[in-house]
Amino acid sequence: MSASQSTSSTAKVGDVIDTTQDSDGHESSEGEDINEQEQDTAATSSSSKKKKKKRSKARKVLNSLTGKSDEIPEEVVEKVLETVKASGVEGSEQADADNVRQALEHMKIMDVVKGKAGIGGINKKQMGEHKFWATQPVPQLGEGPPLEDGYIEPSKPREEVRQDAYPLPKDFEWTTIDVNDPGQCKEVYDLLSLNYVEDDDATFRFKYSAQFLEWALKPPGYHKEWHVGVRVKSNRKLVAFISGVPVKLRVRNHQFIAAEINYLCVHKKLRSRRLAPVLIKEVTRQVHLKGVFQAIYTGGVIIPTPVSTCQYYHRSLNVAKLVEVKFSFVPRNMTLARMIRSNKLPDQTSLPGIREMEEKDVPQVAALLSRYFERFDAVPMYSKEEVAHQFLIGKGKGDMDRPNPWRRDGQVTWAYVVENPETKKITDFFSFYSLPSTIINNPAHSTLEAAYLYYYATDVALTPRAEEQGTLKQRLQDLIGDALIVARNANFDVFNALTMMDNSPMLNPLKFGKGDGLLNFYLYNWRTAPLLPNKVGVVMV
Secondary structure (H helix, E strand, C coil): CCCCCCCCCCECCHHHHCCHHHHHHHHHHHHHHHHHHCCCCCCCHHHHHHHHHHHHHHHHHHHHHHCCCCCCCHHHHHHHHHHHHHHCCCCHHHCCHHHHHHHHHHHHHHHHHCCCCCCCCCCCCCCCCCCCHHHCCCCCCCCCCCCCCECCCCCCCHHHCCCCCCCCCCCEEEEECCCCCHHHHHHHHHHHHHHCCECCCCCEEECCCHHHHHHHHCCCCCCHHHEEEEEECCCCCEEEEEEEEEEEEEECCEEEEEEEEEEEEECHHHCCCCHHHHHHHHHHHHHHHCCCCCEEEEECCCCCCCCEEEEEEEEECCHHHHHHCCCECCCCCCCHHHHHHHCCCCCCCCCCCEEECCHHHHHHHHHHHHHHHCCCCEEECCCHHHHHHHHHCCCCECCCCCCCCCCCECCCEEEEEEECCCCCCEEEEEEEEECCEEECCCCCCCEECEEEEEEEEEHHHHCCCCCCCCHHHHHHHHHHHHHHHHHHHCCCCEEEEECCCCCHHHHCCCCCEEEEEEEEEEEECCECCCCCHHHECCCCC
């Protein structure tokens, strides 16, 4: 099992949002082939250049496959839409150009995943044999969709699960990380911040906070044994980490407890020691010991086998800064001043009754989310306690007054509701979270402040024909448009979103730019037919 996030388009930051690019991607994707993928940091400059050329070439291939240039012609979309509507099959009346285009792009990506298509004849062999993943209970590349959903390997009684930890190279030892211990939490923070992900030019690097790790790693019912680390025996230095947290999932018509696996990270100088596969096996063993045999995880690279693939989009908030740090570039036909004006947001939020979420709102938000999640085929099933954790535990400390009335000290999550002033009913809800990046060797700016769209819901989606009549799209534009204003006021530089849930139709109207980054979703020990991005409702942080 592995983990991650994704990247930028108008952005040079690119791989900063892809947490598999440098730290865990090649390791987890190739398992026993890690030696061929990752080298010690003492590698020669010529080998580094070769690696960059390889990555650049791969990125160009993916760009051409996934549509860097608005790929799918309008006439193709129109023809498919006409055919779908004429078919009269269930749901055809709700089809529109946005979801047809999304479906066509998803089909192209999945063809590449299955080794059936690709620029220059990319196929299964060229993508690697995935020796490690061939030993795991996951769908293999090239397999067709299953006849029915279900597990790949049956669950085992606890006594049949391996009782001893997997062996490590002689210089290393296992450790269980206690995230309640500030010292150990800082060790994880330091390891991730310095080694988890960095773009090709070593310009941006994720900057995790203790508050973020507490929010992400300690949901209700978490198991400390699922926070697995590796230390050097001689000096006790933490050099590798992987985490899991429990989550109740619904995948189509099946509900089960799974492990959400994330933050697979190995120290840069140890990339040739083949620690990633053993980390994955050890956290899998710990998960099995708790009676859990399924998992969900994400990655920016293709391994066997994605159940869905989403695209990252980015909305510039602080254009001048993004250009200064080379995250974005001014197009040829535009000046910086015009680019700033084009991305300017209104001064005030637009929806009456919008306010910050409070503890008293938890029951209504939980109920609204639950009903909204019925629209999708893969979603978490949150209790009221989990809703409170996901959206309120990261609010930070103190009041929103100084130095910024829109941000508290240590704040990780922002959650807002829209309340009908007369009935006191909560009709809408949105949230986003903060994951900044360190800007390396920039004299003017040290941090890139990035907000990520998290969960949202609106009761407009529950009204008849809302999607077909465009009322859902308009409501979400208003709702997430207000989220952008809140993020701008909280001094974020960029706002990121994926083409999942109901995101796609509102991204272009809200002036999001298409990113280079793809985020692949994976299920461990569970088969199901591929999911369209707009049917995915699980946001991985």
